[in-house]
Every structure is written in structure tokens, then in C-alpha cells.
């Protein structure tokens with residue numbers, strides 16, 4: 299009854315099609331595509347990445363600063379975050395502004411007016427074709443190749459002359475397993491030193507050390523802060539000074555202020571508890 303089955307694919311054929319592995323060039327194309335996507339899109343908001351307002355975490359992922367701020371805002375605030383964004387943010391592991399570094403990205407434009415990130419040394423476009431790195435804490439971004447030549451001898455940021463350690467050169471959007479492992483090890487080591495990804499003190503515990511004059515806090519652009527004066531300013535105030543001074547967008551600035559206020563509030567609470575414990579111990 300016309301049931302000749304001629305056009306119905308047999309199971310064997312279906313399985314063969316599904317099991318076909320992508321070719322090497324297909325895999326490469328997909329990898330490049332997702333890398334280009336990651337260089338141009340904020341994973342939290344799905345909005346185009348604003349290269350003048352980009353932050354990065356310990357593993358070199360890129361986010362719009364504003365998106366991170368919004369996610370860090372206490373949930374009771376008027377700006378509600380979509381659930382998907384919240385879930386994505388939870389996966390990043392970002393808990394405070396110390397877990398990200400504001401990037402200083404050199405941008406260029408092509409003939410069509412498309413803006414892209416470029417290495418200020420080699421002028422090459424950074425992205426899928428040329429791997430970028432950034433320096434902590436100053437956040438200047440370079441091509442990895444250009445940085446390798448420099449970091450071998452001097453270890454000074456070519457843009458701001460801040461000195462840095464080899465470990466604080468963070469590859470951007472690396473897909474290299476060994477490299478990611480190294481980055482994970484770096485934050486673990488920093489944590490044991492009481493430092494966050496941006497090399498700021500993680501907790502108030504570090505303050506005692508500073509009073510003893512052992513620590514030299516780095517300023518926003520890597521230069522050491524002015525000794526005694528900075529000892530008097532509280533942790534939260536330092537953060538505010540560092541970050542707010544680099545923000546020109548009023549919307550971002552007000553968000554930052556709110557997030558920092560929240561962070562300060564939290565650290566105050568911690569100090570009260572610490573102080574209570576101490577007074578208990580004295581008695």
C-alpha cells in the first residue's frame with residue numbers, strides 16, 4: 299500500500315550521522331566563534347562588552363563592570379536581576395569587588411567603525427586570533443606575545459611602569475587546561491596570604507600586619523600608597539577611592555557606591571564581632 303519505506307532513513311543511517319565526529323577544522327571554527335563571542339559579550343547580561351568598562355576575574359573571563367555591580371547589589375534593592383543572570387553570576391564565584399580587576403583596555407577602530415581591543419605595544423587586535431593578558435593590579439591589557447618579551451627582564455607594566463610579579467599576569471579567556479590550573483593555584487595561594495584576586499587584603503585580619511609596618515599596600519595603579527596616612531583610612535574607604543576615581547559614568551558610579559557601602563557595612567559588622575571577641579579574650 300505505498301509503504302515502500304524508500305524515503306525513511308534506516309536506524310543504521312541515523313546512528314552513523316549522529317555519531318559523526320566534528321572535523322578538526324569544524325572544532326576550531328566553533329572554538330574561535332565562542333572565543334570571539336566571549337571577547338565581545340558580557341556573559342552576565344548578554345549585552346555587548348563595553349571595553350571602556352570591563353572587569354575580569356581570576357580566570358580571565360570578561361564582564362561588564364555594571365553587570366557585576368548589579369549582581370553584587372543586595373537582592374532587596376529596586377533593581378531586580380533576572381534569574382538566569384543570577385545563576386550565571388553564582389557560577390563565576392565573584393563575591394566582592396576584590397574578586398575582579400577593572401581592565402585598562404586600549405581600543406582601536408577598523409574602517410567600518412567597529413571598536414576592538416588592541417595591544418598598546420604591538421597594536422594587534424586582541425581576541426580569538428591574538429591572545430591577550432592583563433596585569434594585576436593595574437589592569438593594563440596586552441598581547442601575550444608582547445608581554446612575554448617584556449616580563450622576562452624588567453617586570454614593569456609598559457603602560458604605567460607599575461612593577462608586578464610573573465604570577466599576576468592573567469591570560470584572558472584562556473582555554474588551556476594547564477594555564478587555568480595555574481590560575482586556580484594562584485588564587486589559592488593568594489588566599490593563604492590573605493589577599494584577594496586584585497591583591498587587596500581579603501579580611502580585616504591583615505590590618506594588624508600593616509600596623510606593624512610590614513605590608514606595602516599597592517595603590518589603584520600599582521604604586522605604593524603614602525605610608526602612614528593610608529593606615530588611618532578604613533578598608534572600605536580605600537576601595538571607594540580606588541574604584542570610584544576611575545568611573546566616569548554616573549549610573550555606574552552610583553551603583554559602585556551602593557555596593558561599596560554594602561561591603562563596608564559587612565566589614566563593620568565583622569569588626570564589631572572581632573572586637574567583641576578580643577574584649578572577651580582580654581577579660
Ligand SMILES: [Zn+2]
Nearest residue numbers: 436438455458
Ligand atoms: Zn599598568
